[in-house]
Amino acid sequence: MSRRQAKVVTDSMLRKMLSHSRKSSTPVRDQVIILLSCKAGLRACEIAGLEWSMILDPRGKIGNSMVVEDRIAKRQSGRRIPLHRDLRTALSQLRKLGPEDGPVIRSSRGGSMKPNSIVKEPFQAERMAQEFGGETYDILDRGKGSGWEKWRRKETPNKFARYG
Template identity: 30%
Template sequence: MKQAKLLTDAERKRVSAVINAHRYPIRNHAIFALSFFAGLRACEIAGLRVGDVFEDSGKVRDTIYLAATQTKGDDSATVLISKRLAKALAAYAAQHPRHIAKQDASLFFSAKGGGFSAQTIVNLYARFYKLAGVKGASSHSGRRQFLTELADKGINARVIQALARHKHLNTTMRYIELNENKMRNAIELI
């Protein structure tokens, strides 16, 4: 199975610059942040409602509770919100306060006012990766990057599995990038 590409720092900066140069940069940064900082899949991002992410007051929740209908595996799930992700979501809310007041509305909306489908989210990622000249990246790259970075920081595999919302640890392990440099660093710890 071919894995989604992990982005280098330079590629992430190029993607960010491309997002900044196009319409709806704050919305698009929030969509990317949900993948890169929480590991959400395109279908999960598309399924988010305002009330899943924001309290009635407009404050970003610290936890997203996904219903079974909003997930890939048809099981309900819990997603923790990091400070970095909360910052991106708060910026989005500040730009769209009237929309954020509609708790039942789709979290993200298009120029035509409708919610995004999972395919629209996939296409959005593909468009920005292509414009940034990043080959091999997909809507799953952020999720894979999220899990690999946790592993690189020494987070326990069971914790990563829980954050990935995988039933089996071997599924999680396939997401984590291995390379010779990481293995050499590991043996130097002895």
């Protein structure tokens, strides 16, 4: 089975994605989704299952790291991940907008989102294709053999699957 060659998500592309997300009806939430994927390396199912209790420290503040619990991680392999400062800032903004318990990423109706919605919502392919010169990137495609897995093994730079 052949896989598409992964492409690098550069800093300028990340800035464009974040800029694009500011135009959505839920800009802070969408920015957090993008940063959770790009800066923390979370998969869509992990982003959908992430709860505030996994991010907050014992004092109830956003800590320096988050815990991805076994129950939401792929192959039940939980881990602790340091929080990038941009992600911490975005999480702080998001926390001010909604409940401080339960899912971090909520649908417009207030409930948790499904992984499929996490992938589709902030990255609407048609509009992003125009903005990125005809190519769109699914930064949440973390399949076996993807650029993401190679990056985690330190074989190549951080890459993400390209849809074109």
